[in-house]
Amino acid sequence: MRERAEAIPLQFRDDLLLWAGWLYVHDGLTQNDIAKVMGISRATVNGYLAEARTRGIVSLNIEPSRLGALGIAQALKQRFRLAECIVVPEDDGSRPLVKRLGEAGAGVLRSLLRPGDTLGVAWGRTVMAIADSMSHVAIPDLSVIQVTGGTTATFDFAPERCASRLAEPLGARCISLTAPAVVSSAAARDMLMAEPILREQFDLLRRADKILFGICSTRPDSLIYTSGLIGQAAMTQYHALRATAVVAGRFMDDHGRPVQGELDARMIGLSLEEIGRIKTRIAVAGGPDKVPAVLACLRGGHATILVTDAATGRSVLKADEAPEVSEPQRSSRKIQDMGGKVVRTKKLINDPKNIIEEMLEGVVGAHPRHLRQVTGSPRSVVAVDGPRPGKVGLVIGGGSGHEPTFLGFVGRGLADACAVGNVFASPPPDPILECAKAASGGAGVLFMYGNYTGDVMNFDMAAEMAAMDDIEVRTVLTTDDVASAPADQKGKRRGVAGNFFIFKIAGAACDRMWSLEDCERAARKANASTFTMGVALSPCSLPHTLRHNFEIGENDMEIGMGIHGEPGIAREPLRSADEVTDEILERIFAELPSRKGDKVAVLVNSLGSTPLMELYVISRRVHQRLARKGIGVHATWVGNYCTSLEMAGASISILALDDELTELLDHPCDCASFRAG
Amino acid sequence: MTELSAADLVGMFNAIAAAIEADRDRLSELDGVIGDADHGVTMGIGFGAVNEALAGLDPASADPTAVFNTAAKTFLNAVGASTGPLYGTAFMRAGAALKGRRTVDRDGMVAAVVAMAKGMQDRGKAERGDKTMMDAWLPAAEAIEAAAAAGAPLAGCLQAAVAAAAEGAEATKTMIASKGRASRLGERALGHMDPGAASAVVILQAMAASVG
Secondary structure (H helix, E strand, C coil): CCCCCCCCCHHHCCCHHHHHHHHHHCCCCCHHHHHHHHCCCHHHHHHHHHHHHHCCCCCCCCCHHHHHHHHHHHHHHHHCCCCEEEEECCCCCCCCHHHHHHHHHHHHHHHHCCCCCEEEECCCHHHHHHHHHCCCCCCCCCEEEECECECCCCCCCCHHHHHHHHHCCCCCEEECCCCECECCCHHHHHHHHHCHHHHHHHHHHHCCCEEEEECEECCCCCHHHHCCCCCHHHHHHHHHCCCCEEECCEEECCCCCECCCCCHHHECECCHHHHHCCCEEEEECCCHHHHHHHHHHHHCCCCCEEEEEHHHHHHHHHHCCCCCCCCCCCCCCCCCCECCCCCCCCCCCCCHHHHHHHHHHHHHHHCCCCEEEECCEEEEEEECCCCCCCCCEEEEEEEECCCCCCHHHEEECCECEEEEEEECCCCCHHHHHHHHHHHCCCCCEEEEEECCHHHHHHHHHHHHHHHHCCCCEEEEEECCECCCCCHHHHHHCCCCCCHHHHHHHHHHHHHCCCCHHHHHHHHHHHHHCEEEEEEEEECCECCCCCCECECCCCCEEEECCCCCCCCCCEEEECCCHHHHHHHHHHHHHCCCCCCCCCEEEEEEEECECCCHHHHHHHHHHHHHHHHHCCCEEEEEEEECCCCCCCEEEEEEEEEEECHHHHHHHHCCEEECCCEEC | CCCECHHHHHHHHHHHHHHHHHCHHHHHHHHHHHCCCCHHHHHHHHHHHHHHHHHCCCCCCCCHHHHHHHHHHHHHHHHCCCHHHHHHHHHHHHHHHCCCCCCECHHHHHHHHHHHHHHHHHHHCCCCCCCCCHHHHHHHHHHHHHHHHCCCCHHHHHHHHHHHHHHHHHHHHHCCCCCCHHHHHHHHHCCCCCHHHHHHHHHHHHHHHHHC
């Protein structure tokens, strides 16, 4: 901070308003500091700034994500007649949602609590997060009281702990209900409730000024199951009664109407009706799994104040079929229209019903040296000289529409067989089983394919059937798409263009007659070392619908889009090749284990209609960036490797190499679409 | 009808195929919002193939299990994708539940529907609230069991299943998918019914109309 008045800087010589504005907005000085710097009075500074505002020299900008959150909060407030609604803006996803909700909840609670208040407190992860974020500010004569009795749960956000943890920083008297949340019979409950000490506590609780609670869903992964509050049988009953949400141990249906189950008569805690009589009811909840529950709670009017996050808030509005909340143009989250305009795309096809058969006829006709169809199972394509005794068989497969994936990678040194599904749809178990039989050399079979629900089910069924034929099957799913799930949920990721590297390495291991264990290990290592991300510029269309699968604005691109049009990470205005490449590389570099001096392999893949010219421009940038990091490029592939019909766009895959992977990558192979060594 | 023969079950599958065909465009449109717009087409292909296969079955010698097993195998191999294994498993389980019976009475039908829902859940591992066909099938199975326990006749049992499935399908509008390809859509799918849940309602309605 500058101590005293300085001479007027040159650039502001003729414009004191601009100088004042600059110090205020750019340097972030207070009016007092500005007064010191400019050597004028604070009142003059105030005048200057007011004048600067009217003349448009200084304007107040609200950060777009906060503005969006504000809009959602207002819409929720109006639609569900809330007294207040606080919506946490979206961030980059680096901080846990529960922590962000906890901070917001603590702020709201802190501003609401008054001396002499009694605050009822339910329990749960979010309530605990609020307690954890609460600043130490003693509020005179504050009482904090549990809303339900205690539980036997082992987690650290049980009712007693939530209440006491929250009471402490507020310097409040903490009242724990001296009873369990659920007792064994209605009679036991009535007896306990008649006890003077409990009666006194409940009198106090019913007269609470405010109540704080989270909203629990009734989904199988929700906290209510691990709470120790309710058994499986009772839960089944509540499900049958269409229970959607739980607040303070009380169930409600999707419109927030109380659901009375077997448990209610045995529960020691406030009923929904009693909670409804407390004037200020603060609900804090967020997360995609909680949308129906939050909506139910709001529809039932159980909360007067809601603290949530932008994504949940927007989702709740959408689920309630509320009109769209207007949001800033350049939102970090994509808004994507699916099944949008009715266009008739142009394709060179005959009857779409026969398209797969006709394609296969063409493929085997064009590559008779490499491929043949299994007799009686034309959707099973086998390498002409791949399978042999004592060799682990590699079976790949999946939906059509990604050519040359998967067909093109069948051949000696790579995959032994490939099961072909309909467009974007997994093949059924039978052709997969036929592939397993054809590929089996008695040493076991490896199934490898992208991690998609339909593929997993069909391949698993085929594996069970193969086991009945005494063929041992191991499965390695490819999960190389870094955009499809966060790093801590790698198992959820999709398999995309990086399949090429992963299959190549597994195929080489099989061709070297390695054991099933070693082939599987090599395949897993290749999958763990491969990182892919794509960008889409225009949609694809299915042969039998001839309409776009989704819409992308004329000037937009979608970063991280999947190969069936699954939404990516962000929808943004299209930028230059280098900028887009850099953005993709940053995501990949964040996970790439390679250090200076290491080597990688690079694949720049077209999603269908992006030409080689553009792919080479991207490849050039990838090489530049790797060189800058001191990472060597062992080999580069550029072209159509995993497409999405005629989608425009590209993906970049990087395989981190060690000696073993390098050797396997260099191992010769000879397929219809690809040859090495 | 109180006792269903194999021929009646073949008639039931014919009715399902016709109902799916009639609703094909609506189902594909629902899928267009959250998938690749082919759910109606896919289901049509599956039940169309089932129809053809069942036509080749001799109703005099076939038993209910054979009808369901034929439907299972045919549907599975005609469809693939994710609906193939789900309905394939469902019909196979229904066949197993009816093993040894020459005809199907109310309790047999209830057992078959419950086994179908259970089979789908075992195969797909989807839970209630995942915004899938299970949000229709699980309530349907619970409702049909409850109706049977309350002494309702076959028609009443199936009607209860249809009503519960319809309510469950409606509720998928408020859900965010966490299974299958739709799970990549996140909040975009809100306000839209899951196409798998919608077709489940169509199937149950056709069953109720045909054999109830």
